Amino acid sequence: xxxxxxxxxxxxxxxxxxxxxxxxxxxxxxxxxxxxxxxxxxxxxxxxxxxxxxxxxxxxxxxxxxxxxxxxxxxxxxxxxxxxxxxxxxxxxxxxxxxxxxxxxxxxxxxxxxxxxxxxxxxxxxxxxxxxxxxxxxxxxxxxxxxxxxxxxxxxxxxxxxxxxxxxxxxxxxxxxxxxxxxxxxxxxxxxxxxxxxxxxxxxxxxxxxxxxxxxxxxxxxxxxxxxxxxxxxxxxxxxxxxxxxxxxxxxxxxxxxxxxxxxxxxxxxxxxxxxxxxxxxxxxxxxxxxxxxxxxxxxxxxxxxxxxxxxxxxxxxxxxxxxxxxxxxxxxxxxxxxxxxxxxxxxxxxxxxxxxxxxxxxxxxxxxxxxxxxxxxxxxxxxxxxxxxxxxxxxxxxxxx
Amino acid sequence: xxxxxxxxxxxxxxxxxxxxxxxxxxxxxxxxxxxxxxxxxxxxxxxxxxxxxxxxxxxxxxxxxxxxxxxxxxxxxxxxxxxxxxxxxxxxxxxxxxxxxxxxxxxxxxxxxxxxxxxxxxxxxxxxxxxxxxxxxxxxxxxxxxxxxxxxxxxxxxxxxxxxxxxxxxxxxxxxxxxxxxxxxxxxxxxxxxxxxxxxxxxxxxxxxxxxxxxxxxxxxxxxxxxxxxxxxxxxxxxxxxxxxxxxxxxxxxxxxxxxxxxxxxxxxxxxxxxxxxxxxxxxxxxxxxxxxxxxxxxxxxxxxxxxxxxxxxxxxxxxxxxxxxxxxxxxxxxxxxxxxxxxxxxxxxxxxxxxxxxxxxxxxxxxxxxxxxxxxxxxxxxxxxxxxxxxxxxxxxxxxxxxxxxxxxxxxxxxxxxxxxxxxxxxxxxxxxxxxxxxxxxxxxxxxxxxxxxxxxxxxxxxxxxxxxxxxxxx
Numbered sequence: 001x002x003x004x005x006x007x008x009x010x011x012x013x014x015x016x017x018x019x020x021x022x023x024x025x026x027x028x029x030x031x032x033x034x035x036x037x038x039x040x041x042x043x044x045x046x047x048x049x050x051x052x053x054x055x056x057x058x059x060x061x062x063x064x065x066x067x068x069x070x071x072x073x074x075x076x077x078x079x080x081x082x083x084x085x086x087x088x089x090x091x092x093x094x095x096x097x098x099x100x101x102x103x104x105x106x107x108x109x110x111x112x113x114x115x116x117x118x119x120x121x122x123x124x125x126x127x128x129x130x131x132x133x134x135x136x137x138x139x140x141x142x143x144x145x146x147x148x149x150x151x152x153x154x155x156x157x158x159x160x161x162x163x164x165x166x167x168x169x170x171x172x173x174x175x176x177x178x179x180x181x182x183x184x185x186x187x188x189x190x191x192x193x194x195x196x197x198x199x200x201x202x203x204x205x206x207x208x209x210x211x212x213x214x215x216x217x218x219x220x221x222x223x224x225x226x227x228x229x230x231x232x233x234x235x236x237x238x239x240x241x242x243x244x245x246x247x248x249x250x251x252x253x254x255x256x257x258x259x260x261x262x263x264x265x266x267x268x269x270x271x272x273x274x275x276x277x278x279x280x281x282x283x284x285x286x287x288x289x290x291x292x293x294x295x296x297x298x299x300x301x302x303x304x305x306x307x308x309x310x311x312x313x314x315x316x317x318x319x320x321x322x323x324x325x326x327x328x329x330x331x332x333x334x335x336x337x338x339x340x341x342x343x344x345x346x347x348x349x350x351x352x353x354x355x356x357x358x359x360x361x362x363x364x365x366x367x368x369x370x371x372x373x374x375x376x377x378x379x380x381x382x383x384x385x386x387x388x389x390x391x392x393x394x395x396x397x398x399x400x401x402x
Numbered sequence: 403x404x405x406x407x408x409x410x411x412x413x414x415x416x417x418x419x420x421x422x423x424x425x426x427x428x429x430x431x432x433x434x435x436x437x438x439x440x441x442x443x444x445x446x447x448x449x450x451x452x453x454x455x456x457x458x459x460x461x462x463x464x465x466x467x468x469x470x471x472x473x474x475x476x477x478x479x480x481x482x483x484x485x486x487x488x489x490x491x492x493x494x495x496x497x498x499x500x501x502x503x504x505x506x507x508x509x510x511x512x513x514x515x516x517x518x519x520x521x522x523x524x525x526x527x528x529x530x531x532x533x534x535x536x537x538x539x540x541x542x543x544x545x546x547x548x549x550x551x552x553x554x555x556x557x558x559x560x561x562x563x564x565x566x567x568x569x570x571x572x573x574x575x576x577x578x579x580x581x582x583x584x585x586x587x588x589x590x591x592x593x594x595x596x597x598x599x600x601x602x603x604x605x606x607x608x609x610x611x612x613x614x615x616x617x618x619x620x621x622x623x624x625x626x627x628x629x630x631x632x633x634x635x636x637x638x639x640x641x642x643x644x645x646x647x648x649x650x651x652x653x654x655x656x657x658x659x660x661x662x663x664x665x666x667x668x669x670x671x672x673x674x675x676x677x678x679x680x681x682x683x684x685x686x687x688x689x690x691x692x693x694x695x696x697x698x699x700x701x702x703x704x705x706x707x708x709x710x711x712x713x714x715x716x717x718x719x720x721x722x723x724x725x726x727x728x729x730x731x732x733x734x735x736x737x738x739x740x741x742x743x744x745x746x747x748x749x750x751x752x753x754x755x756x757x758x759x760x761x762x763x764x765x766x767x768x769x770x771x772x773x774x775x776x777x778x779x780x781x782x783x784x785x786x787x788x789x790x791x792x793x794x795x796x797x798x799x800x801x802x803x804x805x806x807x808x809x810x811x812x813x814x815x816x817x818x819x820x821x822x823x824x825x826x827x828x829x830x831x832x833x834x835x836x837x838x839x840x841x842x843x844x845x846x847x848x849x850x851x852x853x854x855x856x857x858x859x860x861x862x863x864x865x866x867x868x869x870x871x872x873x874x875x876x877x878x
Contacts, residue, residue, distance in 0.1 A: 019730035049772055049804050050583075312403065322777065330816065331473065333802040336823040338791030347807045347814035 009120070011035060013068045017123050021089045026100060030381040034109045034119035041113040044092065044211075046239065046266060047297050047329050054295045055237060055266040056230040060209060062117070065149055065181040071123040072146035074173055083164060084129040088153065091127030091161075099127060101159055106187040106215050106243065114237075115209045117369035118151050118183045125153035128166060132159035139166040144173035145182055152184040158194035158222075163357050166198040169391055171232070172205035179234070180208035188216030190224050192246065199227035199389040201235065203396060206263065218249035219243065220275075227384050228284075230265055231396045241270035244278040245253065254285035255384040256393060257281070257285075258400050259292030259324070260345040269313075270299040273306035282313040282343075285380040287373055288324035298343065306336050311342035318376050320369075370401040420678075421517060422647040423510045424649040425619045427536070428494035434485040435461065443786055451534050454571060460580035460590025467584040470710070475768055477708035477737040482682050487623040487654045489592040491536040499560050500532070500542040502649070511535050518645065520614050523588040523860050529609040530555045534626055537594040537614050553638075555611050556621070561598035568600060572629055572679050577660040577716075578686050578711070582795045585710075586686040589625050589658040596626030596657070601636040601667075609698030610639040610672075610858055615657075617681070618825035619644035632667035633635075634692075641861065648678035652707070655681055661689035661750075663697050665719065670698040674861055675866060677705040679735060685711045693719030693748070694697040695752040702865045702873065703730045703738050703847050707845045711769060714743035717751035717782075728852040729865075730796070733872050741766045741771035743802075746782040746812075758850055761797035762873070768800040773814065775807045783813035790820040790851055793842075843870055 079085035109119035216224040239331035271280040317326040330343040360367035384390040411854035444454040454640035457660040530544035539557035547549035683706040688693035715724035854862040
């Protein structure tokens with residue numbers, strides 16, 4: 001059962017988007033196929049328990065949210081000289097073979113309705129190519145959204161023994177009277193012994209919806225570390241995941257979210273162990289206030305051939321109000337016995353004793369609460385290896401508390 | 403070690419469970435699920451109209467509901483053809499309501515239970531025993547001392563006639579309505595046998611009561627219903643055991659258990675399930691716990707081809723408590739999908755879930771759990787701990803907990819670990835002179851100890867023995 005949004009989407013629109021970007025024929029074909037597949041595809045999986053979908057994507061009116069030919073944004077795509085940080089059109093010009101090899105190889109364009117929609121309609125994108133042996137810091141992508149809908153695509157390819165740190169931020173520039181929709185797909189192909197750190201900070205307006213799929217695949221000895229901050233939107237459905245395909249590869253997914261008012265975050269962190277001696281560490285902390293709702297799904301999937309796996313997951317939710325809701329489902333799927341895996345999840349409120357301790361020392365209840373919330377995020381912030389991102393995240397958390 | 407333990411340890415457990423007897427049936431329904439079959443069961447039991455109506459309504463609900471097919475990682479039910487299952491076999495015994503003397507049973511049935519060790523256990527440690535063979539309870543006894551205090555322990559069919567007011571109120575109404583799931587509906591339509599336990603206010607039944615369920619016929623379904631009503635301040639421990647020999651065709655066990663724990667009452671429900679490895683074990687077990695009541699579920703799931711079972715407690719009154727202790731062992735060809743559900747619907751409620759699983763030789767275990775804390779269930783707390791032990795690389799172990807938290811003043815914690823048997827541990831034990839097998843057995847025994855120590859000694863010994871046999875691969 002898919003939402004029949006494609007009624008007002010046409011191949012001509014897709015041709016126009018592709019034409020404006022001067023794309024080669026194969027890319028246009030990929031887009032047209034994705035458009036055609038919409039009819040058959042379902043929404044991304046969400047957690048269900050009997051009688052209940054934890055996130056209702058079918059409730060969104062994509063027909064009116066999606067306005068493919070009027071995308072508008074402001075974008076910074078900058079990086080050091082020895083790394084290629086290219087807008088989509090330029091990347092196709094300079095690295096067509098590279099793009100052709102990797103585009104859609106990690107996130108299948110037809111995986112679900114929303115990935116297909118994104119593939120058919122994306123009009124802005126970035127390709128980051130890090131040549132062999134290059135150590136690059138500070139690649140920055142800043143996307144400011146000015147239109148009803150915006151579809152963004154990011155591809156990162158690192159060659160052997162290279163390293164890169166990428167910071168991506170999404171925010172709303174022009175707030176429209178109507179609801180807005182942002183969709184972003186990120187694919188990372190991490191070459192042998194390369195190191196990728198990908199930080200993302202979503203701070204879109206609270207009248208917008210966001211779908212994002214960020215997925216990386218590791219070669220031997222490669223590392224992909226994700227930092228995932230979610231602050232904005234009315235509803236976010238996001239998956240951050242790593243496919244550990246190379247022996248001795250590693251991944252870390254560090255997440256933080258803070259929901260207030262009637263925000264809804266559906267956050268997935270997933271790792272697939274598919275090679276030997278792989279390691280994963282998933283750490284997420286989130287706060288819900290007012291009537292906000294969080295849904296967390298963490299999956300550690302250990303395949304039959306993934307010998308000597310280490311896999312850890314922690315998720316903690318702090319609830320600041322009685323009206324908020326927090327759902328959590330940390331899943332372990334283990335098919336190889338040579339595994340050390342654990343997960344833990346907690347949900348709770350601010351510790352009354354801590355609060356009493358602080359107020360008894362003259363701190364006002366409001367300030368005490370805020371300090372405890374900030375303290376709650378510390379273990380996650382400590383894991384954020386990128387100073388700039390950590391500071392931004394701290395500022396946003398603080399701003400939310402005021 | 404006591405002589406009791408020796409006795410049980412020395413018993414050849416494999417022979418105890420795997421023997422088969424000639425089928426003996428006075429009345430046997432046709433296959434499949436039709437109104438005729440349901441009416442035949444109801445007629446044969448000479449049931450009041452209200453129960454017949456409930457059965458027929460459940461049958462309609464059964465036909466309207468889909469099979470669970472798309473849960474993540476659920477057991478494959480495609481080989482289960484319910485239309486081929488014989489839902490009702492009444493054994494040809496003289497007394498319909500069951501006898502209270504083992505010697506009055508036909509020799510082969512008596513032998514069956516002798517071999518299973520039930521009369522022996524009754525003499526030594528139990529307040530009462532019910533023994534079900536195929537679809538009906540053939541033996542039922544309760545010690546006089548409890549009967550004098552008003553404790554009722556009888557088979558469910560009898561209870562429909564003798565205590566209609568209690569049964570009418572509680573039977574598949576608020577606790578497990580047939581609309582709950584397809585197998586609950588199936589159960590509601592063709593249920594037969596099972597136990598009715600009623601404990602009056604402030605009465606403590608100090609020794610456990612036990613029911614044992616035995617399937618002996620090929621391709622049959624067993625659908626016993628257990629209804630326990632524990633009045634305020636009362637206390638009872640109910641144990642069920644079950645087994646069936648293995649046949650070529652699939653058997654289906656789809657029991658229904660409803661427990662009413664009134665204010666301040668305490669019920670422990672223990673199960674050691676050892677169905678044969680061609681049995682689908684698809685049950686619905688649920689308790690409603692009033693204020694300050696305590697419900698304890700202790701389950702050992704050893705047998706069956708596939709099990710889907712998530713005993714559930716609804717903590718309805720302030721201060722209600724739930725404890726789940728479960729152990730699952732899946733060997734070759736087995737898929738044990740089991741866990742726990744707890745609904746915290748009142749303030750100050752508390753639950754703890756401790757789940758252990760072992761998978762071996764391609765077996766598959768899954769912990770599937772749901773903890774729901776409703777808005778307003780202030781100061782509720784829950785702690786879930788799942789540990790999985792894997793023997794080899796053909797096996798699978800999944801942990802799928804779901805937590806739905808609608809209230810902020812709560813304390814929710816979930817933890818899970820998966821690991822293999824530690825090489826170092828084995829090495830340590832070997833260096834002390836144990837061989838590899840004994841070392842593994844010892845590690846497993848230690849792993850499951852939190853479960854076995856909750857069970858009466860007979861059951862604990864038996865569980866240990868079953869696990870040992872599983873590890874030797876000697877159980878069919």
